[in-house]
Structures are given as C-alpha cells and as structure tokens.
Amino acid sequence: MLTFFPAPYEDELWYGIITRYHIRSGNTCWKYTIQELFPETKGYPRLGDTMPNTTMQIIAAQLPKNVLSLRDCALQHSLFPFRMRFQPLDKKREYLQEFLDGKNMQPKFLFTTKKNGAEMPLRFCPQCIADDGKQYGESYWHTEHQIASLPLCPKHLCRLVSMPKQNTMPIGQQLILPPEEPPDADFAATETEYSLTEALHYMYTLPYETSPNILSENLSTAVENAGFLEAGSVLRQSWDVQQLYEALVERFGSEIVVRCFGRHITKAHARRLRQHEIYSTEEYALLAVLLDIPPPAFFSGEALTLKLKEKMQKLECQGQVYTKSRAAQLLEIREDQLLPYAKRFGVRPFWVQSGKPCTDEKRQTYPVTIHLSQQERDTLDAYMAANNMDVYGHALRYFMQKTVNEWKNPTAD
Amino acid sequence: MRKYPPNEPVCGAIYDNASADNPFLAAMPEMLPREEFLSTIRSTPGLPHSLPQMSPEERRQSLPLLSALFVPMDYMNAVYDQLYRAIRETYSTRTAVEEIRRINVLFNGREGIPYATQAASGSVLGVPGIGKTSTIRRALETMPQVIEHTEYMGQPFYCKQVLYLRIECPSDCSVKTLALNLVAALDRAIGSDYLHQLISLRSIAASAVATQVKILCMTHHVGLLLVDEIQNAVETARRNRQIKPLLKFLVELTNDTATAVYFVGTPVAEQLFTSQEHLRRRTRGIRLLPLKPDGTYRRFLEQLWPYQLTPQQTPLTEKLANKLFDFSGGIPAYILKIFQESQAQALLQGQGRIDERIMQRAIDILAIKVPKTYSGGTYLSDFEVNDAEADEPPPAPVPAALPREPPEESPAPVPRLYANQRGRRAAARDAADLVVAFSAGGDLLQFLRERNLLEEWPESC
Numbered sequence: 001m002l003t004f005f006p007a008p009y010e011d012e013l014w015y016g017i018i019t020r021y022h023i024r025s026g027n028t029c030w031k032y033t034i035q036e037l038f039p040e041t042k043g044y045p046r047l048g049d050t051m052p053n054t055t056m057q058i059i060a061a062q063l064p065k066n067v068l069s070l071r072d073c074a075l076q077h078s079l080f081p082f083r084m085r086f087q088p089l090d091k092k093r094e095y096l097q098e099f100l101d102g103k104n105m106q107p108k109f110l111f112t113t114k115k116n117g118a119e120m121p122l123r124f125c126p127q128c129i130a131d132d133g134k135q136y137g138e139s140y141w142h143t144e145h146q147i148a149s150l151p152l153c154p155k156h157l158c159r160l161v162s163m164p165k166q167n168t169m170p171i172g173q174q175l176i177l178p179p180e181e182p183p184d185a186d187f188a189a190t191e192t193e194y195s196l197t198e199a200l201h202y203m204y205t206l207p208y209e210t211s212p213n214i215l216s217e218n219l220s221t222a223v224e225n226a227g228f229l230e231a232g233s234v235l236r237q238s239w240d241v242q243q244l245y246e247a248l249v250e251r252f253g254s255e256i257v258v259r260c261f262g263r264h265i266t267k268a269h270a271r272r273l274r275q276h277e278i279y280s281t282e283e284y285a286l287l288a289v290l291l292d293i294p295p296p297a298f299f300s301g302e303a304l305t306l307k308l309k310e311k312m313q314k315l316e317c318q319g320q321v322y323t324k325s326r327a328a329q330l331l332e333i334r335e336d337q338l339l340p341y342a343k344r345f346g347v348r349p350f351w352v353q354s355g356k357p358c359t360d361e362k363r364q365t366y367p368v369t370i371h372l373s374q375q376e377r378d379t380l381d382a383y384m385a386a387n388n389m390d391v392y393g394h395a396l397r398y399f400m401q402k403t404v405n406e407w408k409n410p411t412a413d
Numbered sequence: 414m415r416k417y418p419p420n421e422p423v424c425g426a427i428y429d430n431a432s433a434d435n436p437f438l439a440a441m442p443e444m445l446p447r448e449e450f451l452s453t454i455r456s457t458p459g460l461p462h463s464l465p466q467m468s469p470e471e472r473r474q475s476l477p478l479l480s481a482l483f484v485p486m487d488y489m490n491a492v493y494d495q496l497y498r499a500i501r502e503t504y505s506t507r508t509a510v511e512e513i514r515r516i517n518v519l520f521n522g523r524e525g526i527p528y529a530t531q532a533a534s535g536s537v538l539g540v541p542g543i544g545k546t547s548t549i550r551r552a553l554e555t556m557p558q559v560i561e562h563t564e565y566m567g568q569p570f571y572c573k574q575v576l577y578l579r580i581e582c583p584s585d586c587s588v589k590t591l592a593l594n595l596v597a598a599l600d601r602a603i604g605s606d607y608l609h610q611l612i613s614l615r616s617i618a619a620s621a622v623a624t625q626v627k628i629l630c631m632t633h634h635v636g637l638l639l640v641d642e643i644q645n646a647v648e649t650a651r652r653n654r655q656i657k658p659l660l661k662f663l664v665e666l667t668n669d670t671a672t673a674v675y676f677v678g679t680p681v682a683e684q685l686f687t688s689q690e691h692l693r694r695r696t697r698g699i700r701l702l703p704l705k706p707d708g709t710y711r712r713f714l715e716q717l718w719p720y721q722l723t724p725q726q727t728p729l730t731e732k733l734a735n736k737l738f739d740f741s742g743g744i745p746a747y748i749l750k751i752f753q754e755s756q757a758q759a760l761l762q763g764q765g766r767i768d769e770r771i772m773q774r775a776i777d778i779l780a781i782k783v784p785k786t787y788s789g790g791t792y793l794s795d796f797e798v799n800d801a802e803a804d805e806p807p808p809a810p811v812p813a814a815l816p817r818e819p820p821e822e823s824p825a826p827v828p829r830l831y832a833n834q835r836g837r838r839a840a841a842r843d844a845a846d847l848v849v850a851f852s853a854g855g856d857l858l859q860f861l862r863e864r865n866l867l868e869e870w871p872e873s874c
Contacts, residue, residue: 067569
C-alpha cells in the first residue's frame, strides 16, 4: 500500500503525476521510485504512454478505494478521449469498460502510434509553467500539450516547446518535470497554426461520449467545395488524393502531414475517411483546417452546403436559359459535367438542350415561320442578348418548352 | 467527546472549521483540558486479586507491575501544552502550496525563500529519572501519531499526516545515522519502507540522505520531531567534535521544512545549547528539577503507597517519606525503584512489611547516588496548579488555549534538597552571646549598652 499519492491536477498527464510522486518521495534515482511503485513489474513499465495502460491499474490497486479513479485517469489524464474521438459511441464504451475491468488496452491501440515511429518528446507551454507555479507551487505536464500536431497552447496561444532530450533513455524510464526556468514564450504564430490549435482544442475538449455523426457527408461536401474531387467523378465522388495530399503539405508542412497521414493518401484511405472509418482525430483536424470545415460539423447533424449545388439551384430559379458553355463557365465546371451534376442535384437543366441523338423515326423537323413586327423583333433581340442567346431557334424552343411545361404542371413553381 | 479515539495511533482525518487551504490544521486533534489530559495519561495497574494467597516468590514476581504505575503531575500538562502548540505552529506556518514549492526547491537543490515565520523549537531537559521521556511519550499518545487523509472538500487527497516522530540522538553523532533513525521512525509510523531503500544504497552521501529526509518530512507533513537523549551529542562532541554537522542539520531541517524540533535530554546538553547564540534561541524550554519535599511529593507517595505487595501494609509515615526523599533526591524513578526494592528485600528477608531498616538495605543495594547540585530549572512541585483555580469552569474557550507559563527558572546551579536537615546541629547560645547579636544584624553598640556590657569612658576623660 502506498503511503501517499499526489492528487492529480487539472488536465495533468499520467506520467506527470508519477513524476511528482518521485519528487515527493525524495528518491535520488528514478529507478527506485519505479521499483517502489511497480514492485512486481519486470522491466520498465510504460509510463511514457499518452494512452491508459496497466500502470494506472497497478497504482490504483495500491491505494485506498476511491483515492484514484481509473475512469478519471483514462478520461482526464491521458489522450484516450482525444484518440477515441472518432470512434463510434458503442466502441468507446466498450474500450473504456475493458480498461476499467483491468484489461490492457495497449495492443488494441498500437495503430495510434505506429505512424509516429520515434517517441515524441514531451511538450510544455512556457506561460502555463509560470501560471501553474503560481497556482499550485509547481509546474506539471499538461495532457493536451502532448497532442503531437498541436502547435500552440490553446490557453496562451504561444508556441509549445519540446523538452530537450537529456539522454537517450525513453521518457518512461526517466521521471522529469518541465523546466523551472522555461524559454521565453513565442507568440509569432501563423493563421494556420491558430486554426489548427482551435480545431484540435475543440476536439480535445468535447465530452468523451461525443462521437462523429456517421451519416454526415460534411467531409465529402467540404472536399468537393474545395475542388479536390477527381475530374469526371461526379457521381462516385472520388477524391483527388494526390492533389489533396499536396495541398496538405503546402499548408501544414510535410513533417506533420507525414506523421498523420503517412507518405501519401491512398484512395482506400480517402474512402475510409469519407465513411468515418479512420479514427485518427489529428487527420480530421488537419482536413478541417485545410477544407475550412467548422469542427462541430463532424459531430452535429447540420449539413454543410455544397456550393455547386447551391449555385445550380440558384441559376435554375433565375429562369434564364444559358448556352452550355456559358452555364459551365458560370458553375466553374466542364460542359460535360453539367448534365451529371444536374441529375445528381435534381436540377432541371437551365441551358439549351440539344437533345439526345435520336433515331430518324423519333426525330422530325418542323419548319416554323413567325412573322414579327420590327418592334417585336427588337424586343426579342434585346431579350436574347440579355440572356446570352445566340440563335432564334433556341429562344423559340425555350419559350415553347416553358409554356408547355407550365400548362402540363400548373402547380409547379 | 474527543475528536479522535484515544490510544489509536492511526486515525482517519476529521476536519473542523480551519482555513480551507490547510487540511492539516483542520485535521489537528483538539487540545485536552488539564483534568482530561492528566486522567488520560494516568496509569494505575490493578493489584492481583489473589494477592492475599500469594507466596513471597509470587509476590516478588508481581513486583514489576509497579513499573506500569504512572502518576500524573502538573508539569506534564505544561510539557503537553508546549508540544501541542509546537505541532500546531508547524501546520500554521506552512500551507499546502508552500509545502509543494518547498519540496521542489529541496529536490532541485536550489536556495529557497525562507518561511514568513519560523517553526517552533525548544527543549525539555531534566535530571535523569525525572520522567521526561515517559511524560512526552504519554503526552503524545493522547493524540494519534498519524492522521490519514483520503478526501478533502470533495477532492481526492491521499496522504498521511505524521503529527510527531520520536527519535534518539545517535551515539556517534552522525547526520547520516540521525537521518536513518528518522526514516526508521517514519517507516514505523506510516508503514513505508524508506529505510530499506536507503540502506541498500551503500554509497549514498550523507547530504543526499539529509535532503531526502527533509523532503519526506514535508511529504508526510511531520508536525514535530523529538530528538531524545540529546546529551549523547555533547558526550560525542567532546570526543570527536562532530556535534556541529548534526545540529546544523537539525537547524536546517527546521528552517527548510518548518518542522518543529524539540530536544529532550539531561541538563548536560545545556552547555551545548548555550555555546552558540542561534542554538540558545532555538533550545529554550522547560528545565525540570526533582520534587521538593512538600505536598506534591506527599501526594505522589500517597498514590504510590497502596502498591505494597508485602503481606502487610506499612502506613506512610513522615519518617519513611523523609528517608525515601533524602535517598532518592525527589527523583520519581528513584523513589519508585527504592520502593520496589524495599518490598523485594522485605519479601526476601521474610519480613511482613517494609520498614526503615529494610528501606535502608534496599538503598544500600541500589547504590543510588543523587547529584548534590543541579543546573538551574523548575522543581516539579512548582508546576502545581491551584486545584481550586483549576476546578473553576473556564470562562471562555480562550483561556484553555492559552499556555500556562511555568514558574521562572533560575539559571544558577541549585543545591539538592533534603527532607531531613543535614549538617551539625546548631549549638545553643545565650541570648547575650555576641555571635547571636551579630547574626541578628542590629545595632551592636545599642545591643551591648542594653545589656550593660559596654565599658564606656566618662565624658570628662
């Protein structure tokens, strides 16, 4: 039974709590503290993990009941809620319960670190160190600061600093506190860093039970709005992964993108992202910033507007007839994409229909002669000029179709 | 109703209305009123029921029960009062945040900002056998040694608050041994295993052990550190001049951790305490002298006297009481020893009860030598509180918390007291004896004139 254990501070990393135990024990060597806390453990326990593991269970078993809540350890002193953010709710509950039942979750979540390769150094905010010192009498490791892609401290908006490595030992084998005299805070952040910090902080601070809305197509919508859909993939909506990856690298730099996505984004990966089958919160945060998706859009039922659809609907409502090239020009798409998009969005074509190629039996030509006064002729010319119509036949077909349609469907419009 | 049950060394914390950021002060046990304290520390073992049927051997076998007898006296309340206030002062001096800051300073080996107020420190010195250690032990046992905190104001808060630790000054006067003694005492109190860990480090420096001990004192919120047998330090100091590091460590411990330190020992330690001004300031406290042959002594004997295991009871006579006093010097341990040995001798001799002759035999066997002078101090009898005053109900809670100052100490050495006056009996002198007149201190010429002893020349001459 342990004779004392430091009360965890708000958002304190589990490793930090153990470090503070080491300091209070007065032990001259990290090894003795680790032996004292984990007498039965062979080798070194995984203290440097940011995910909950058996070290929490071992410590809790050595303390009186209700002193250390395993649930609090997992949800408030590790990156577990953050990493689980994009998991479905039932999975989240299942994993948490397994941990509370004493199972080791480590093997299941190896995927969370496999891209990272080398161990990330612990990070701190110089301003938080000063604030914590004043409030608690000592500084501590904040869990949120250990999100690898978080560039700034969400509270002070200054750049986070990585703890310089003092030796080659893994973090879990040494028990160190943040420096007592940190470097000066760096407030010169870019707009991208602010946005990314905001997105990550939002996802970090959501309640554990909040899961993504898997029915939401907001990510696909945002990808399409940003023009990262493959050319010709109007109906399948395949992403142009090459272009997307390049844009990510350009915006965030290759280091962070490689760490989160790897060296490229595969089509399969993109499809899984679209279907919320990828659980890396950081990937979604990067995409949110790149594609200008408000972070709540991943979790709420509110759908983002597809800009192209909105534009098409607007043009349709205007009641004007455009040439195909003009319509494509206005929508910033190719002419051959007009009809597929119109079908997908349920929009009636508002450009001149040349009609499908028909057989001779089906297609007949009816020559029509219309006598117009000079004044009527001038009015028609002015109308056609105003509506980008070049040919009288197109104008006549439009008038005819509109009148006949209104006659057929008097309730429409 | 007491806050914590008596004789429970470890208790769960019960908080009262102390300041919100100081759970240690809030969990302190209350100070006992004088009467309650004295009745708590009293120990009166029962005489065996089968005493009348016992053989002399069985009676001699039962004699050690006298060692369990503890007669409370008023000076004990004064000692308790000082120790209690010292513990409370420790927890008033350091807040939880300050404690954390201090631990980090110690751990990183930096220079810390001194505390706003100093922790209490002092000493209780007294002639050997006067009952210092027993008194302190019993006084401290009225409160739990360890208070276990698990939750404070709805937040998890797990630690063990050690109200006091008692250690003996190492005979080798080494800082490392003292530090290890302290760690061992801490291990005994809270069930930790720091000592094993420390002694497994063969090459650890004394300074590293000292730092760890300071940190542990803060981590476990030690309120009072009692260093008993401090005279050992003086004796060793004479031999190898190692006293300074040890005292320096204890002074540092007080300064760095704001833990109250009290030294307990014989008056021999006084010369060490007064050798340096900063030590003198930190080691003031009660100096105990034996009982006077007065009412307090008689009341002490009256409580002791029923414990006669001899077949017949000897009444407490003036003669026996005076003899016992003169040969024990009024030192309670010697009184008890002579009383016990007298009974043993009576039983061995086949006597039915103790008498003056038996007592003299016991005294001879014990070869007790009482010092002829003591360095200054206060007689145990002088601590006595007027019962009438004590019985009065306290007008308000404030006076109960106020310390009762012991009578002023006399720094000069004082001779030991005797119940029977010693020396040659004064010769009977005539009223007109010049020596008598000189001793009376009046006008000598007037004295002579009145008795017509002065031969004066007529004025005409």
